[in-house]
Amino acid sequence: MNKKNPLKARNFPSAQDEASTVRLPSRYAGPNSSFGMAYADTEFLLREELRPVRMQLELMKPELIQQDQGVESTIVIFGSARFKSREEAEAMLSKARAEGDAGALAQAERMLSNAHYYEEARRFAQLVTNEADALGEPVIVTTGGGPGIMEAGNRGAHEAGGRSMGMSIHLPFEEDPNPYITPELCFQFHYFAIRKMHFLMRAVALVSFPGGFGTMDELFEVLTLAQTRKIRRRPIVLFGRKFWNRVINFEALADEGVISPADLSLFHYVETAEEAWEIIKRTYREDDPALTARQVREA
Template sequence: MDKKSPLKARNFPSAQDEAATVRLPSRYAGPGSSYGMAYADTEFLLREELRPVRMQLELMKPELIQQDQGVESTIVIFGSARFKAREEAEAMLASAQDAGHPDAIRHAERMVANVRYYEEARRFAELVTRDADALGEPVIITTGGGPGIMEAGNRGAYDAGGRSMGMSIHLPFEEDPNPYITPELCFQFHYFAIRKMHFLMRAVALVSFPGGFGTMDELFEVLTLAQTRKIRRRPIVLFGRAFWDRVVNFEALADEGVISHADLGLIHYAESAEEAWDIIKRTYRDDDPELTARQNRAA
């Protein structure tokens, strides 16, 4: 903290100062004692009745830290936690072949085939990070902080020498956050709802790679909020059209009348890192003549 002149010094000690210096009297230092600062009492904060307070804290902590770190605009990458880097997928296949287990071999073959998504996510994040000012203001990559496509996104930004953010969720089988996240921007959440809100609060675009229930949950929340105009519309890019056409028939939803055909315009498709980034840049260029001029000058 910056030193202040005597005129501007604090009139009251900070909560941090008091929490660090408080000394529990020996008579009241044992288990079951209620003595102590409420904000430093973990057992009290974890009471069922304090859920609203915990939710507020979980909303505020990432918000305040992002403000401190100067994070204003992000591009969010969704996708499967199960996809592997090439060396890991190929090692998995070799192990399955050595063991001679047909099911394991088929699964490992799919992992090898899906390596391209990991590689494209990594390239996309690297491309965005190297070209971070292309939209007229700095953007940083944000992921769910875990393995798979999330790791690839953070890894690409790391490869480019830039910052990236990870928003991990506490799970019973959780792994540590992937090692490529900027430490100051590595968060852990308890509430899925608060985490998903933070994904969107600064997002200027979202790119969803193939994934399972978690990816679908995140994607459909974004689509619903955009469809109902609860958030401003922004580019939503689905990577790998063959996958998406196979697992979600958006056209059928429109044909059945449960969404409008206009809602299909919320979605863009890409097959390469360059195409995904071009879609995002083109969307903002078309909406902003000044950005068009800046991008043309840069080209």
């Protein structure tokens, strides 16, 4: 039997060992007692003065777990949490028609019209998961972990038999993370800033579907960092030119001189999953000419 040399054993007990075996003396086991390990004292860790420590922990936990799980590169999908799958949208429409509610009917019709974004996000994630070797490295899909477009991204990867990551943010009206995320890669954040930093730390491409304030916040942070060269250039893909042209006049920004005309090349418009995937593969070909035709399969 190959026994570990006692002289090479751990010199000190682990924090986990001590936290699990410590016994509070009865005199100091009450709620007002300060006895106990600081790192195991939730009340202490939640003090206002320890915000920097909590921010550091929120940065480190996902980083260390991703290292443990061998996550090296990601493709991040942004988009509305409110969009529905085609089946859900059709069910909403049938219910609204049956109830004769004009407001609900208009909303359901809009949801059905936008359901193609959910389906394209789902198909895009399937493509990435099935053909990740086309980039010459392991790549997994990452989303914000919620419903809508985020669910579609995780769902597509799951249906393709691959792993995917979800980075949820705690909100007062928060729902559970969508059920398609790989459990080992399902994270929850308190700080928006740390969450957005993690979106970018391993991202080789970012794909944004239509969305509201949250999607705009994430997209414009990426565009700002790319414009100012605080991050390296990477493909930024916008699904649905009609939507983006309607809600943001990028050309007007250039015309007014508040951005450079060259900044309009920071992103690409697409309408289908195949277009988005081809842009990402093409960027890899341009950045790494050594990739062979076998490694880079055409869409």
